[in-house]
Amino acid sequence: MIPATVCDVHFSESKNEYAVVLKEIAGKSTVTILISESEACAIRQELQSTYFTPTAHDVLKAIMDLHHAKIVKVLINQLKDTAFYATITLQAGGTRTSIYAQPGDAIALALKMHASIFVGGDAINFENEGHVKELERQLYMAVALENYERAAELRDELYRIKNQKH
Numbered sequence: 470m471i472p473a474t475v476c477d478v479h480f481s482e483s484k485n486e487y488a489v490v491l492k493e494i495a496g497k498s499t500v501t502i503l504i505s506e507s508e509a510c511a512i513r514q515e516l517q518s519t520y521f522t523p524t525a526h527d528v529l530k531a532i533m534d535l536h537h538a539k540i541v542k543v544l545i546n547q548l549k550d551t552a553f554y555a556t557i558t559l560q561a562g563g564t565r566t567s568i569y570a571q572p573g574d575a576i577a578l579a580l581k582m583h584a585s586i587f588v589g590g591d592a593i594n595f596e597n598e599g600h601v602k603e604l605e606r607q608l609y610m611a612v613a614l615e616n617y618e619r620a621a622e623l624r625d626e627l628y629r630i631k632n633q634k635h
Contacts, residue, residue, distance in 0.1 A: 470544060470589040473500075475576060478513050481614035488614055489576055491545065491588060497626070500588055500603065501610040502545070502553045508573025515580035526577045533582070536561055540584035543575045601630055 476492040476499065487509035492499045504512070511526045513519075523531075533539070538561035545555050555575035558567045570578075579586050604627050611620035 470587040471495075471498075473545075473586050473588045475512060475516060475580065475586070477619075478504075478509050478516065479614045479616050479619075480509065481616075483615060484613055486614065488610060489573060490619075491576075491586065493588070498603070499607060500545070501607050501614075502572050503610075504573030504576075505571075508571070508577055511577035512573065512580060515577065524577075526574070526581055529578060530581045533559075533561075540579060540582045541565065543579040543584055543586045545572050545575070545586070545588045601627065604630070 472494040473491040474494055475489060477490040479488045479490065479501075480486070481488075487504050487506055488501050489504050489509070489512055490499050490501050507524065511524045514521070514524070538559055541558040541560050543555060543557050545553055553572045555570045555572040556567050557570050557575050557578065558565065576586060578584075604623055608620055608623040608627065611617070611623055
């Protein structure tokens with residue numbers, strides 16, 4: 470498990486898609502995950518500390534607070550057919566349980582509850598070969614989302630890694 474933080478939320482007008490970018494806390498590696506508009510709005514509200522009307526995530530946080538439940542961690546831990554999945558580990562009283570969730574919902578709730586976010590399993594591989602494939606996938610996503618500044622950073626990192634091998 471690698472600790473991560475949310476570094477950005479993007480929107481591509483041409484593709485009408487939202488994405489959240491998680492960054493490794495102790496490094497430079499990132500992972501980009503497609504999310505829904507409501508998830509993007511909830512995450513953006515937390516990142517910018519702006520609040521409008523309560524979201525479903527706010528309601529869930531209020532219910533959890535009422536029952537003295539807390540999120541122990543959120544783990545983005547699976548990648549199947551380019552879709553990410555998440556696990557939320559909760560604790561209430563003496564009981565700890567894990568539930569599956571959409572990554573965007575899990576991330577939004579983690580931000581609202583000030584819980585740690587981790588990336589692990591098949592979701593990301595920070596080893597060189599897997600890292601190169603992940604960077605290439607992220608480069609594709611950055612271009613698709615018209616985030617050309619991020620695409621240039623990824624291109625440069627790929628160039629640096631590939632030239633270290635020779």
